[in-house]
Amino acid sequence: MIEVKNVVKTYDTNGILFQALKGVSFEIKNGEFVAIMGPSGSGKSTLMHILGALDTPSSGEYLLDGQNVAQLSDDELADIRKNKIGFIFQSFNLLPRATVLRNVMLPLVYAGIPEEKREEKAKTALQHAGLDESLLYHLSNQLSGGQMQRVAIARALVNDPALILADEPTGNLDTQTGEFVLSTFAKLNVKQKRTIILITHERDVAAHANRIINIRDGAIVKDERVKKP
């Protein structure tokens, strides 16, 4: 259960204050599949970072399962990220000189999963993300953009998080693989009841979700249910 109440995020660049989020409020229930849509620079990633407990709001409240994330310490935030959230970054953020497998296993290291189980879990996640098995031992900086995207998705899925946050997950994929990834999210949502929030600026992509939140200049302009055919 996500409750965002009047969240403001102000960036301070050399004394110049910039409000990236100007008092955003909404709720997302467990098991929802939500798309956040908006033009570039509208504050989507900023909001996502707050939802992912990677950053804290300048003011307002963010309650995750009833816990006010805005007031947590650095280490408590780390615990939340580790146990509840799978994050897919807009720019992937893979360890460049590590193999695909090691990249995907990394969250399990911090989650304290025993070594024997890690490889299996990582391979399953990579399968879900649709990465070819032959790439397991390639270094991640030797992959194509689409392949990196899938590794990043696998890494987000590997620890079975209840909340999956995806920032432009299909931005680097062709239509076909994009569809595959989106149907993976849909499956995770329907079969495993995971909450999924994805960011996009494409209407077609957003249409895969059950609900679309429109954001512009740091404020919500529309919050609508998707009518499925």
Added chain:
Amino acid sequence: MKLTDLFQETASALLVNKSRSGLTILGIVIGIASVIAMVSIGQGAQNSIESNIEALGSNLVIVMPGAQRGPGVTISSGRGSAQSLTLADAEAIKNEINLAQNVEPEVSGRYQITAKGTNTNTQVLGTVAAYPEVRNLQIAEGSFISDQNIRSTAKVAVLGPTVRDDLFGASSTNAIGQTIRIKQINFKVIGITQTKGGSGFNNPDDLIYVPLSTAQQFLAGNSYLSTIAIQAVDQKSMTDLQTQVTTLLLDRHNIADPTLADFSILNQADIVASAATVTNTLTLLLGSIAGISLIVGGIGIMNMMLTSVTERTREIGLRKAIGAKRADINQQFLTEAIMLTFIGGTVGIFLGWLIALGVSHFANLATKVSLTSIILAFGVSALIGIIFGYYPARRAAKLNPIEALRYE
């Protein structure tokens, strides 16, 4: 984060940048190796000087002719050549001072020695039967000069092993009974002393011993002494003995003002003490030079860690984003620093030990790598790793994940 994971992460991080890790390790290797080598050389020098002094005999007070030149151990040029000590002085000390357990007068000079066509130039020492006891000398073959030899001014000689080798060859076994010529006078070899080791001037292995009376009459041609060695009954009475001998000799030589004494007197304890001061200073000097290189090595580690933190800011951000706590990041970077110093320390200890061994071998100085210096070097390298790794590690751990991920 589990320990095995920590080591795995660390190892792969260090391996990714092999050349930089290697250079950082090299800095520590040089630092630690020089600490080990220099301290062991210092201690070797100390031990060698101490054992040289010990080899001279124990609890000795040594009287030499010539003026006292201020306090401490001054090797004055005039000493030994002046003619102020006589056998009567030695007899008086022996008879009148109870603290003197043994009195051993001697006269020495350098002469040309020949034997069967070979010849050498070495120190000849005229002495008495008490010499081996006073000077801590063992006889390997034959016998030493006896009281009978002294009374009869016998032309007999006892050779140090080096002299024996020089005159009769290294493998000779039959030097006893041979004749050698000192200053054109024939002497019969009656004994060979045991190797004592030692080096430099007054090497006890490179000496020829003859009866004191013979040396005075045939070699020196006068009745003066070059040294009187007096052995105290025990170590405690050495200072008293020194005072008593001084008083007695001043009295015998009719000198009222002690500063005008025509002899100088040395106490072995003083020699040991001042030699120890010198070698301690030496060890300290060498140690601090080595310590400086160790600190330079440490700064190298800090530099590498700081660069590494900056370079891997995005990686740190990512690790934090997927759930690493501050402690995890802290530990990882600290372990990297410690691993570097640990490897550097181990290699450095080995290298330092090799250097010490090389010095022992080529410079003929018995160096000693002590456990303390190993523990010290290791402790210091671990400490350097922790101290110089701590700051960069803490800086890395405190980064905000999003800011770290945005870092270019």
